[in-house]
Every structure is written in C-alpha cells, then in structure tokens.
Amino acid sequence: MTVMAHAAAGVVAAYVIQRATHQPFHLGVAGLAALLSGLPDIDLLWGWWHQRRAHRAGHNPHHTLWTHTPLFWAIWGALLAWGFHLPVGLVVGLALLHLALDSVGTDDGIMWLWPWRRRQYVLLPRDLHRTGARGIAFYRRYYRQPMLLAIELFLLTAALVIIGWEVIG
Numbered sequence: 237m238t239v240m241a242h243a244a245a246g247v248v249a250a251y252v253i254q255r256a257t258h259q260p261f262h263l264g265v266a267g268l269a270a271l272l273s274g275l276p277d278i279d280l281l282w283g284w285w286h287q288r289r290a291h292r293a294g295h296n297p298h299h300t301l302w303t304h305t306p307l308f309w310a311i312w313g314a315l316l317a318w319g320f321h322l323p324v325g326l327v328v329g330l331a332l333l334h335l336a337l338d339s340v341g342t343d344d345g346i347m348w349l350w351p352w353r354r355r356q357y358v359l360l361p362r363d364l365h366r367t368g369a370r371g372i373a374f375y376r377r378y379y380r381q382p383m384l385l386a387i388e389l390f391l392l393t394a395a396l397v398i399i400g401w402e403v404i405g
Contacts, residue, residue, distance in 0.1 A: 237337040237384075238375070239277070241337060244392045245337060245395075246266070246269035246273030247267075247395035249269055249331075250268075251402075253322055253326060253330065261398075266399065276303040276308070276335075276338075279299070299342075299345065299356060300344075300347070302350065302351075304338060304347060305346065305347050306348060307350060307351065309331045310331075312331060313331035313332075314328060335348070340359050342358055343358070343363045360383065
C-alpha cells in the first residue's frame, strides 16, 4: 500500500479507538496516528542505504526488517495502549492493519511468522515490480489494479469523511 493509504488507515484507526473508548475525536490524535502508521516503513531507509552500499538498483527490500512483523506491532501496540490507557486488543488489532495492507496486492509481502521464519507471505499477490517499474511508472501499474485502487480509495474516503464529519461537522 502507499503512504497515503497507510496515513488514511491511521486516521480511521484513531477514530475507531477514540469512539470505542468514548473519547471525543481529536484531530491532533488522528494526525499523530497518521504519522505513526508509517513507522514500520522506516525500513525503506535501510533498504535504500543497503542498495546504495551494494551498488544495486531495483526494488527496495523494505519488508524484510523486524518493523514489518506482527511481533513488532504487538509490542508497539501494547506500549501505545498502555501509554494512552486504551484497550490493548483493540490497539494491537488496528496496528496489525498496516501489515495486512502491506500483504495485499504486492510481490514481496511481510514476514508474518518472524522470528521463527523469515519467509514473506502475500495475500492476493501482484507482481508489480516485475518489469523494473519504479517511481511514477510503478504507481501507474499499481493504480491500474482495480482491487488496490478500491482499497486506497476506500481508506482515503473514510479518513476524509471522518475528518470532515468531526471537524467541520
């Protein structure tokens, strides 16, 4: 999924958590959730650095670090829940949404069974990097996939409706 979908999923997750815990919606919390939803993708920097060091080009192997594992998200979600006095199960469940999004319609998936296995698993695989497409060319291929476009548009629309409903309201 794209950065936009992850940020939108963060807004939706913040809304669900705030509503489930009977807290008023705060745009600042939604913004923080949108930023934190990209936290596992910090491994993009590792992938970029690793490729530069090896003088290689091509697909960034950013789903191969522990930041894209359920164990990381279970710990991160539990810490967030504890820090903000929220239901652990709800927060961890919504935090795992990032992994689910990264497992849909991709060619590399994530390591669902790490640390026991480093194999990456994909739900509904799409070989979008096969042609060597990167940058704009990659996103053209990506958005031509009806399922991926539908998921992205759903998340973005949901986030915009939530913000519009709660802020403008």
